[in-house]
Amino acid sequence: MVDRRIPKFHDLAPLMQFKKPTFDLKAKRLREALTIEDLRRIAKRRTPTAAFDYTDGSAEAEISLRRARQAFRDVQFNPAILHDVATVDTGWDVLGKRVEQPFGIAPTGFTRMMQTEGEKAGAAAAAAAGIPFSLSTMGTASVEDVAEAAPGGRNWFQLYMWKDRDRSMALVDRAAAAGFDTLLVTVDVPVAGARLRDSRNGMTIPPSLTPRTIVDALPRPWWWIDFLTTEPLAFASLDRWSGTVAELLNTMFDPTVTYDDLAWIKSQWPGKLVVKGVQTIEDARRVTDLGVDALILSNHGGRQLDRAPIPFHLLPDVVKEVGADIEVHLDTGIMSGADIVAAVALGARFTLIGRAYLYGLMAGGREGVDRAIEILSVEIARTMRLLGVNSLEELEPRHVTQLERLVPRARS
Ligand SMILES: Cc1cc2nc3c(=O)[nH]c(=O)nc-3n(C[C@H](O)[C@H](O)[C@H](O)COP(=O)(O)O)c2cc1C
Secondary structure, three states: OOOOOOOOHHHHHHHOOOOOOOOOHHHHHHHHOOOHHHHHHHHHHHOOHHHHHHHHOOOOOOHHHHHHHHHHHOEEEOOOOOOOOOOOEOOEEEOOEEEOOOEEEOOOOOHHHHOOOHHHHHHHHHHHHOOOEEEOOOOOOOHHHHHHHOOOOOEEEEEOOEOOHHHHHHHHHHHHHOOOOEEEEEOOOOOOOOOHHHHHHOOOEOOOOOHHHHHHHOOOHHHHHHHHOOOOOOOOOOOOOOEOHHHHHHHHEOOOOOHHHHHHHHHHOOOEEEEEEEOOHHHHHHHHHOOOOEEEEOOHHHOOOOOOOOHHHHHHHHHHHHOOOOEEEEOOOOOOHHHHHHHHHOOOOEEEEOHHHHHHHHHHHHHHHHHHHHHHHHHHHHHHHHHOOOEHHHOOHHHEEEEEOOEEOOOO
């Protein structure tokens, strides 16, 4: 039996939590996004299908990307208990300079097509967070504009070697002059991957107005208003293009690039040189012997060769092979700060985020990128504390077991 009574006002008062109505809908939307997956859902709602699919999609049957994300989900963390974790430091040195987080923004092409603030928003948000920003050869802001958008920021330039070598290297010279301190040479695009969503959507750059895209635009008027009332899409490096991405890539990219070209690029670049897109232990050894400063284990976010090796699975063996001689970085599939912590525990010095940043950008421009970085940073610090470590140096392979279909993987 329960005795009932009439509630008194002072019982109710602490329960009443009427918030002041907020008129900043963007801030509200972003505040309510608690994970990168939440930002992805907002991005999908607000962005035309073709632009969203260009970002979200990958090559062929999209197996590489699914596997890479699954590999991170199949992590078992092994926490150490009873450590004082009142303070935690999520930064350390990467390529000779301190970063505040063990991740940076990956180079992505056509970024202003996803959201018009594009690379400038990415570079400014990265600078504010104390992490590097990478500008793609296929970026939609010039090296000079990116440098100006992020005074004091650390910018990296990503090079695709084109058939026109002089033009490629002229860009590299401009990046050096604008203060970019690191060159990422992407080596996994001898030809374009088959992005089937783009073909099915009939995606063009810039987006074209067809009956289908107009119907698609109706529920997303703000994206189009924004797009049509800002500077037309221009590229960091090339003039306007109207065709599919695959046509553009295959017209420009040089399928004859070899290790000799990499050595030549190294002789031309005064800063740090990083090879992006290493996918086997043998290639990791070869690029290390060439004397580059870091390699990025990456399958381009699954956008090139489908069924490519999973970078996170390659990591322990590659670190064992070359980790004493070179920094090993990693990307592809990162959707949470816990993924980044797992990669660092297995020996990655640094990681890059592609889509996680772009979902934030599409969800809310500069503030959306800030939110994506904040979500990952909070997840990193919390995961480190729960593992019982105060610094990235203390993260070790013993903190992570890679599960394969829930069977522990043998440690190498
Ligand atoms: C929309 C998009 C465009 C990209 N463009 C480039 C590019 O121009 N150059 C490059 O080296 N990598 C490019 N990438 C690959 C990223 O740099 C990075 O390797 C990849 O996004 C990492 O996987 P994640 O998206 O799962 O984080 C692109 C990726 C995406 C999603």
